[in-house]
Amino acid sequence: MNSRNLILTCVCTFLCGCSVENILSEKEYNQGINVLPLPQNINVGSGRFIISKSTQITISDDSLGQVADFYARKMQASTGMNVKVTDKKVENAINLSIDRNVGKGLDTELAAESYLLSVKENGVDIKASSLRGLFYGMATLMQLLPAEIESGHEISHAVWSVPVVDISDSPRFKYRGLMLDVARHFISVEGLKKHIDMLASVKINNLHLHLTDYQGWRIEIRKYPRLTAVGGTRIDEYGKEYSGFYTQEEIKDLVKYARERFVNIIPEIDVPGHSLAAMAAYPELSCTGESYDVMNRWGPFPVVLCPGKENMFELLDGVFAEMSTLFPSEYFHIGGDECPKKVWETCPACQRRIKEEGLFDDKEHSAEDKLQSYAISRCEQILKKYGKKLIGWDEILQGGLAPEATVMSWRGEAGGIASALMNHNVIMTPTSGGMYFDHYQGNSQAEPFAWGGYAPIVRSYNYNPVPDTLVKMGKEKYILGVQGNAWTECMYTEDIVEYRVYPRIFAVAETGWTPDGKKDFNDFSRRLNNMAVRMDYHGINYHIPLPEQPDFCRNHVAFTDVASVSFGTSRPIKMVYTTDGTEPDLHSPVYDKPIQTDTTCTIRIRSVLPSGKMSMVREVRVERQSYKEPDTGRTPEHAGLKLHFAPHRCMYISELSEVKEWKDSVLTSIEPIARLRTNQYMNVEFYVAVAEGYFFVPEDAIYEFSSNNTRITVGDYVAVDNDGKPQVNSRYGKSMALKKGWHKIKIEQISNFIGGWNSQHRNSGAVMMRKYGDEKWTDISKDNIKYN
């Protein structure tokens, strides 16, 4: 024990009258300053302030009671101390006061979020010009305390201390947000409250709820009950109902909860594309009056509202009217993304509207683009009536921006830049900047199934929302801030949503708050270890970086002699492993050099945070093989593969034995095995196809295989197994040592919906292979397949 802690021990023994067992600040993850987002200015002094039974929160006037009570309750829960709130001056206190000078000179909203925090050995002073600023000052104080302060139940015999510091802090941007897509997969009110707690703790001030889409309408509208009665339920591919929506009472409760934590909730009703759930409820909203079912797979789809008719705008007026009273937010999001306009070209009502409004084709925009702008501008007018400002995705630029629209730039930054140049406000949330939390946060071979794309936390962290072009043009002030988006097509449960959002949203928090020049990924990584413990107390299922092979990440490694498998993590974290089949735990060997073996084994490896919390286990099968001889010495006779095809609906390979009506033909190249269908999006043609024959291996080598087809068998060996899994990115390839020559191959393909996906959706049909050491995959080409 060092001398400072000895003093602490004595002080606490004196104050508590008990023997001290738990000096929380000594724990590895509590050491140093762990404030996240990092404050603008921080000066660390020496000594510590200790929270004791006599510590009270003092307030300069009653209006501060709300903030003081909030934190008093929080501190009481974990420390067990009855932290009183008083308007009297007392010793050993946390003093909250309003000081109009804090943040002076800044933009009003930035000033309101600014605070001064001074910790001395005998007390804490927090000053701000508003309640919001005081709330953030207290949030920082919580982060200066040990992570255990987040506990919901008392931690006894603990010392609660804060380092002596001086902090002056204000945000870089006024908008710092998270979008949750509750339309594809619903999140319960309790689940949302958990998110709000975490967001508030890292000073994120906006929660954007994507409430409607093709796959569901999730908010009660009293005037249009069918929106939820019909639009709130879809029948999944197994015939099971999936439903959920928020009642207006639940929304009120949620909004109140968020307001108490200074989180603004922005609702989104996505129109005129992404509106199928509403059209299922009210078919007259479509151009043709055609009736639809709420969609049970992931789009986008060529289905759109009809802006030619007035009833679209009547409905939206009713919807916006009710929602405007529920959500105090000054912003309202109307979506506007991925609007399919083809149907409008042949819709008499749309064409009439185009004529009447003079929306003619010009060099830049088609008449239908302009019709979309017309629809968005009408939305803006309706919202204006209810005192709201419109936000839309960057597609609302097509056909011209609505006069006062704020743009969320997601398809890169171009839309954001174009909007800012036209003096429109912008929120940056580009896929390219690591702002898409449905993208993989680690190697797709190692991580659980996700939408696709790659957004490691370092990319989210390093993103700078102000493009140089805008700085040069003096337009950077139009960048309101930054947001991370969690689209939930592939987030089937609330746990998975948490896994994808945390900790990447903390990177967004820091990008949105801390000046770019002060950001430091290594220090951020260190602070994440402290945040992890806080998240544990909130029951958040956060992502812990998995061990990955730095060169080629694969779950199956073949070797003929000796194998050497090395691992790393996306930020410095300890790894433990076993090779004897047992589950690695805290006592297992620590990974410190490549694992070498000359016999077949399974490496089980996981990461361990300083708190002792472990990641999921990765299993890497390391298999000793001898080179497989070709299956025939002679070049097979005919070009292509033998194809057996049947129009049969099933889900698994094991069901193929039941198929009777096979039709035989020849597949001249492999890819069409996934293209034996009518329409990729709207209809899935259910079929099974099996192609058999030989493929040519150009040289003796170890090859790995990858394909989105259901199963690939080489000789007798299953080289790719996607059986029963969403086949949108191959994650199951195995490796084989193969001799030059013709080897047997069997390609099995099941066309069905799997996990909400058309199994053909992103499937090129190809079977790819690559030699160990090669960077590039190559398709098995039509010249290299033959049959007898």
Ligand code: TNX
């Ligand atoms: C595009 S981002 C969409 C969403 C999808 C997402 C998947 C945006 C405005 N539209 O509907 O869920 O991609 O990454």
